Amino acid sequence: MSFFFEVLIGGLLSGVMYSLVALGFVLIYKASGVFNFAQGAMVFFAALTYVGLLEHGFSAWLAIPATLLVMILLGLVTERVVLRPLVNQPQITLFMATIGLTFFIEGLAQIVWGANVRGLELGLQDEPIQWLTDNTGMNVSKFDLVAAGVAAILVTMLALFFSRTRIGRALRAVADDHQAALAVGIPLQQIWAIVWGVAGAVALVAGLLWGARNGVQFALTFVALKALPVLILGGFDSIPGAIVGGLIIGASEKLAEVYLGPFVGGGIEGWFSYVFALLFLLVRPEGLFGEKHIDRV
Amino acid sequence: MLYREAGQFKVSYAQDQQIFPIRQDRIAVLALVAIAFIVVPVVGNQYWLSAIFIPFLIFSLAALGLNILTGYAGQLSLGTAAFMAVGAFASYNFMLRVPGMPILLAFIGGGTVAALVGILFGLPSLRIRGFYLVVATLAAQFFILWFLTKVGWITNYSSSGVITAQQIVILGYAFTSPASKYLLVLSIVTVMALAAKNMARGNVGRSWMAVRDMDVAAEVVGIRLMRAKLLAFAVSSFYCGVAGALIAYAYLGTVEPEAFSLDLSFRILFMVIIGGVGTVLGSFLGAAFVTLVPVLLSVTVRFLDSSLDLHIAESVISNLELMVFGGLIIFFLIVEPHGLARLWQIAKEKLRLWPFPH
Numbered sequence: 001m002s003f004f005f006e007v008l009i010g011g012l013l014s015g016v017m018y019s020l021v022a023l024g025f026v027l028i029y030k031a032s033g034v035f036n037f038a039q040g041a042m043v044f045f046a047a048l049t050y051v052g053l054l055e056h057g058f059s060a061w062l063a064i065p066a067t068l069l070v071m072i073l074l075g076l077v078t079e080r081v082v083l084r085p086l087v088n089q090p091q092i093t094l095f096m097a098t099i100g101l102t103f104f105i106e107g108l109a110q111i112v113w114g115a116n117v118r119g120l121e122l123g124l125q126d127e128p129i130q131w132l133t134d135n136t137g138m139n140v141s142k143f144d145l146v147a148a149g150v151a152a153i154l155v156t157m158l159a160l161f162f163s164r165t166r167i168g169r170a171l172r173a174v175a176d177d178h179q180a181a182l183a184v185g186i187p188l189q190q191i192w193a194i195v196w197g198v199a200g201a202v203a204l205v206a207g208l209l210w211g212a213r214n215g216v217q218f219a220l221t222f223v224a225l226k227a228l229p230v231l232i233l234g235g236f237d238s239i240p241g242a243i244v245g246g247l248i249i250g251a252s253e254k255l256a257e258v259y260l261g262p263f264v265g266g267g268i269e270g271w272f273s274y275v276f277a278l279l280f281l282l283v284r285p286e287g288l289f290g291e292k293h294i295d296r297v
Numbered sequence: 298m299l300y301r302e303a304g305q306f307k308v309s310y311a312q313d314q315q316i317f318p319i320r321q322d323r324i325a326v327l328a329l330v331a332i333a334f335i336v337v338p339v340v341g342n343q344y345w346l347s348a349i350f351i352p353f354l355i356f357s358l359a360a361l362g363l364n365i366l367t368g369y370a371g372q373l374s375l376g377t378a379a380f381m382a383v384g385a386f387a388s389y390n391f392m393l394r395v396p397g398m399p400i401l402l403a404f405i406g407g408g409t410v411a412a413l414v415g416i417l418f419g420l421p422s423l424r425i426r427g428f429y430l431v432v433a434t435l436a437a438q439f440f441i442l443w444f445l446t447k448v449g450w451i452t453n454y455s456s457s458g459v460i461t462a463q464q465i466v467i468l469g470y471a472f473t474s475p476a477s478k479y480l481l482v483l484s485i486v487t488v489m490a491l492a493a494k495n496m497a498r499g500n501v502g503r504s505w506m507a508v509r510d511m512d513v514a515a516e517v518v519g520i521r522l523m524r525a526k527l528l529a530f531a532v533s534s535f536y537c538g539v540a541g542a543l544i545a546y547a548y549l550g551t552v553e554p555e556a557f558s559l560d561l562s563f564r565i566l567f568m569v570i571i572g573g574v575g576t577v578l579g580s581f582l583g584a585a586f587v588t589l590v591p592v593l594l595s596v597t598v599r600f601l602d603s604s605l606d607l608h609i610a611e612s613v614i615s616n617l618e619l620m621v622f623g624g625l626i627i628f629f630l631i632v633e634p635h636g637l638a639r640l641w642q643i644a645k646e647k648l649r650l651w652p653f654p655h
């Protein structure tokens with residue numbers, strides 16, 4: 001039984017990491033209806049920039065704000081150069097544009113910082129907590145716990161930002177109805193710029209944690225794909241949904257790999273979450289917390 | 298002056314309904330087909346035929362398949378490469394296990410198996426659409442590739458996972474030279490493109506377009522949604538399956554899951570979007586763009602590199618290509634969101650009015 005819980009907790013904690021990436025998607029989708037495929041590339045870019053700055057002699061405390069600045073700048077430029085000219089185009093066109101953006105950012109990141117795999121040291125060891133192992137016999141990684149803590153802080157901050165600040169309320173208004181928001185005097189383009197900036201910042205957090213865990217390498221961009229089933233489960237436009245969806249996907253994926261995997265030859269982690277999300281969709285097409293008004297067929 | 302339909306009167310229904318109602322279009326298309334069949338194999342060298350023209354044609358076919366699904370029926374899919382893989386592996390197994398199997402029949406069989414798998418993964422489209430459907434088709438992409446590598450029977454228990462495709466032999470003639478392979482691929486693509494064009498402008502295509510534009514309205518006027526959608530998935534997957542089999546047999550010469558990664562799905566989606574959603578011509582233009590631009594880019598960059606003596610590192614060049622490619626995609630989407638086919642449409646309008654502006 002304790003093995004079951006160990007797998008479950010490991011899954012939940014790795015699910016938190018998915019949620020971190022999914023959050024970036026939700027933010028942009030909520031505010032501008034753009035499905036930003038480039039979020040994964042942004043995560044990669046953030047991690048690479050941070051590591052690159054460290055290599056150029058920046059201290060960690062200087063590198064984080066510097067990277068944050070770069071990411072916000074990247075978000076702003078994206079909004080200005082890519083999305084503003086594409087306003088009012090069908091969603092699929094915007095989606096394709098963000099895939100183009102993915103290529104661009106990936107190329108840019110590797111030209112500026114080089115393409116070799118690098119480690120990222122946050123001063124956290126990915127090792128089990130001794131106290132827990134001694135008392136309950138379960139191995140729970142210290143790193144995962146910190147990641148979960150960071151995600152919790154981030155979500156709380158975002159939730160407060162959305163519900164308590166002027167900008168947050170404007171954001172929700174824009175998400176509800178662009179035209180109505182414009183009519184009551186909300187500056188649409190400013191709001192979009194802010195959202196892209198915030199998404200850049202979220203990408204930085206995700207990039208640091210994922211980079212520290214898996215090394216800073218090109219494979220980081222695939223993390224974005226793992227965020228998709230999370231989004232399906234949680235709903236594209238719900239921040240709590242992203243978190244809960246991430247937890248469910250993380251846990252079910254690990255449990256499936258451990259308990260179902262041996263029967264079918266293993267390696268099911270790669271697709272299980274998608275099929276799971278697919279089955280879920282058949283029952284609840286709008287996701288757990290998504291708004292109801294999605295197109296029903 | 299040259300491009301005028303003035304004086305071309307349609308005096309029968311057959312004339313009214315032909316694919317290219319304007320005489321100049323007919324001549325141009327026939328000339329293009331003639332060039333493709335006669336001039337290209339004679340003039341083209343081995344590199345051009347096997348590295349540019351064959352993949353271009355095969356990708357056109359795959360893009361055509363996706364265009365039927367996404368462009369005509371409005372169902373977004375990212376599982377194209379997986380359906381292509383199904384076609385390739387099914388053809389391989391038909392050739393392997395059925396003695397004396399004609400290869401063209403194996404291609405058709407591969408396409409049919411892909412169509413059946415397509416219907417299976419198209420079932421969620423009855424309840425969901427848009428980006429939710431994208432994730433459903435992503436499930437197909439990952440699941441099918443995993444399945445193909447895990448089930449030993451499909452790969453004939455090959456240890457490396459890379460299988461050499463059987464030789465293409467039709468009526469005792471072995472298609473080994475690039476020119477013969479090119480001609481084979483070209484013939485298949487021509488026939489299937491013609492079929493797609495006719496499907497698109499016929500009853501089936503109209504029902505797909507009605508579903509795409511507004512499914513509730515389509516249902517009200519008596520189109521059976523389930524049939525139309527699943528048919529779109531089946532036909533689209535059939536095209537992709539045949540394209541996949543051609544990739545394995547005529548282009549790569551090997552049957553391997555790695556050739557059909559998610560990356561390929563994206564590239565084919567690019568072809569459709571850049572070429573023009575919902576046009577047959579667009580599939581070809583898009584495939585040409587996506588296959589040729591990287592080649593042109595790498596030639597240009599290398600030329601600049603050597604002539605200006607910059608000594609850019611190889612990795613930088615490939616990343617630069619990636620950047621320019623991404624930038625071009627964004628540029629094209631901003632300049633002409635309806636794709637290259639629309640540009641051609643506009644050019645045609647201008648030609649008809651030339652030399653007058655309106």
